[in-house]
Amino acid sequence: MAKIKGAVVIDEEHCKGCNLCVVACPSNVLALNKEANSKGYNYSYMDNPDECVGCAACAYVCPDACITVYKVRV
């Protein structure tokens, strides 16, 4: 069976750390960073990148449109 590998790129400066993408991710890939961006928000990042399947659930629910999603079959 073909395996699907995904990855997301988060616009760290536009992320407000609302946590909605972390809740929406079905594979528990995302988490909020301990580091903050220049506005003081703990931005989202791929804590567990190997599990990402590129479903884009995080991007659909992101209110600030700061998630770009990539997906490839391997």
Next chain:
Amino acid sequence: MTLNEIINPANLVYSKTKVMNDTPMHYCPGCSHGVVHKLIAEVIEEMNVQEKTIGIAPVGCAVFAYKYLDIDWQQAAHGRAPALATAVIRLLPDRLVFTYQGDGDLAAIGTAETIHAANRGENIAIIFINNGIYGMTGGQMAPTTLEGMKTSTSPNGRKIELNGNPLNMTDLLARLPGTCYVTRQSVHNVANVRKTKKAIRLAFENALAHKGTSVVEVVSTCNSGWKMTPADANTWMVDNMFPEYPLGDIKNL
């Protein structure tokens, strides 16, 4: 396969639409407004109507909507977005005209304008964000506030005998002969985000086809006004808002 190999334009599945510009949105973290802005922008891009779309921004949190979507905008006085939209669509009937209003704008000060525009069947789309509270001014009680819901002006919860019943504007508008499509959606999870996008698309197509007034209510959260985290606000909305404002199409002619 390394991340750098996956992150390649050929493998792109989702990115921000070009109809949105890069201005950081002023909304609180987790606000539903951002998702609905994004959906409107995506629908405009998919329909290829960026050059002929005119949005009417309200007074309320979404007052700065014109800063985020790269289309033509007009800014209406509080509650008067449907009246201004009436003027725009009558003067420029080949354009796509939509209003974007919150519940304080559409269901309180703008009740008359909204009901009469819908009753006349103006060929506009009305996007109605209902979070049951006045978000911008500090979380005061709105006509749509639920019974028992605590706000800064009803600290012990809304009382029906004192403040009246929650106003269900969308059900009222569905009864008017001028409306062609009336629906209630939400954006708290992926499935509902997709449904809301379809609803906005249908509303915009109806407006372009001059079928009458379309109303898309989006039951939303105001996590700052409700004093919850964004994720808790979504759960609270599902448990408390949906029984009063059930999702689904109310009218689709």
